[in-house]
Amino acid sequence: MASFIIEGGHRLKGEIVPQGAKNEALQVICATLLTEEEVVIENIPDILDVNNLIALLKDMGVEVRQLSPDTYSFKASSIDLEFTKTEDYMKKIAALRGSIMIIGPLLARFGKAVVPRPGGDKIGRRRLDTHFNGIMKLGAKLGFDEEKQLFSLSAERLRGQYILLDEASVTGTANLLMAAVFAEGETVIYNAACEPYVEQLSKMLVGMGAKIEGIGSNRLIVNGVTRLGGCRHRLLPDMIEVGSFIGMAAMTTSEVTIKNVSVGNLGIIPESFRKLGITVQQQGDDLYIPPQESYTIESFIDGSILTLADAPWPGLTPDLLSVMLVVATKAEGCVLIHQKMFESRLFFVDKLIDMGAQIILCDPHRATVIGLGDRFRLRGMTMTSPDIRAGISLLIAAMSAKGVSTIHNIDQIDRGYQNIDLRLNRLGANIERR
The missing domain is CATH 3.65.10.10 (Enolpyruvate transferase domain)
Incomplete structure (x- = not known):
């Protein structure tokens, strides 16, 4: 069973092209x-x-x-x-x-x-x-x-x-x-x-x-x-990988340009990240994510806590809720993540809690994230990837964490992300495959 050893705290810089969907x-x-x-x-x-x-x-x-x-x-x-x-x-x-x-x-x-x-x-x-x-x-x-x-x-x-x-x-x-x-x-x-x-x-x-x-x-x-x-x-570019790169750039305070994303086929994805306070700029068919030291989660107009929930297209894809949950841990503010379609997809949050995140798992479908902004930084730890999307989310968490993390069972990540360690290392990450 292969593993990733990740040294957190490295900022990324450069361009990356999403794989086919x-x-x-x-x-x-x-x-x-x-x-x-x-x-x-x-x-x-x-x-x-x-x-x-x-x-x-x-x-x-x-x-x-x-x-x-x-x-x-x-x-x-x-x-x-x-x-x-x-x-x-x-x-x-x-x-x-x-x-x-x-x-x-x-x-x-x-x-x-x-x-x-x-x-x-x-x-x-x-x-x-x-x-x-x-x-x-x-x-x-x-x-x-x-x-x-x-x-x-x-x-x-x-x-x-x-x-x-x-x-x-x-x-x-x-x-x-x-x-x-x-x-x-x-x-x-x-x-x-x-x-x-x-x-x-x-x-x-x-x-x-x-x-x-x-x-x-x-x-x-x-x-x-x-x-x-x-x-x-x-094939179109993979919208889930595009969203993963947006979250990755935000969590690591990085400057990343995601090339040739087919903006017209991303639907609500860029705007959903903007609701978490992340700056996502469209430049032709590219998305530019500038380095942000902090980002603040929006509230609804009446002042109530923001809810991000999956829904059939053109609603938000469930495959990105795990990434958004991780991204919210570093934000200022609170958000309710509501995973309607799959009852076990949020169970990976126990690993984030062990890393220091403030998350309340309400039930198998809902989790409330209390973002602590600059007052908070995840700490490295050893964990195991349960599925593709939780795996990439844990990788994002590890890249932003203080210290070294180990992720086992990375075959789950490899099922959906092509040479992800090599591609991210070219941008400045420190990920070793063992």
Whole structure:
């Protein structure tokens, strides 16, 4: 189990370019299973979750070629469906949460799909109902082998339907969208997730020959086609990494320019950091974070304590609440962090409390942070990363802390952040990988 040794107190200075979007990569790579023709995807991040998905597709028979460090060619002309029945397949797919999005393409193209309960972060219950209920409305039959913990879906033919999702699930919308492109007739997906990454997936599918209307909205209309062709697609920058760099610059009193962030696809993220008192300046398609010795959390207009809560897009992504919680520990003022979607994601705050932070964990979903500003500085300690986003948040805390910190289980961080130690060290951080 690899670890980071971090010497805190180093200020960063310079420019950094965000990696390609992890969540988009998982969606569009699964979508390559929908065609026999070549699909080229650019700006793919070199991270564990994405690399594991690419390796899984190779094992399934997809011809994968790396054209450059961040560009891959996929050709799914000879899928080995027998491999999807093997123990090796089950083990690999169960370890990767994003693998659930293989269901839609396999069912649409081959009429059957088998998946075990998916893995990923240990951040609380993550329901699969939205995926399965929507696909069953298209005509698929669902089976569950309780002994093997396997879900199986089959359909001789999928038929378009009006589907009102019970939640605006990003992966659920992506899965249903990929299943619907081959469904006979018209499919209407209402209460669809409308994140930029779902929009990107939709545009890629249209580039392959799909007929999709309402892209970017929460009402998608899909008219089924009989086949899809190849295309070339480029991933957006990772908005979660952009937000992480904003928080990192603030906590370490650093001067950082985040390059080529695709500002129009960041939504409410920059403004949410501004509510914590952080100066975020837009310079073209870059974000400039000047060094700030202090920052003060805003209150609501009536004087009540600020609340930052996650919500479906265009609301605030839940993936950045952990970072914002850490950033608030150094601010002047108080903020209530309300993590609505996942009941275990705030449990890492006990580590911040041990570092000296003033945080009240109200319940599994809410934490109140009492920022002490200049009167406070975190102290270094040894800790373990429980998931991707908590891991990067603990790294930010360690970089701003007094003394040396050790973070174990950094494979969790590597799942979502490409060469993060090397990239930050080039800006002046002191992070050693062991």
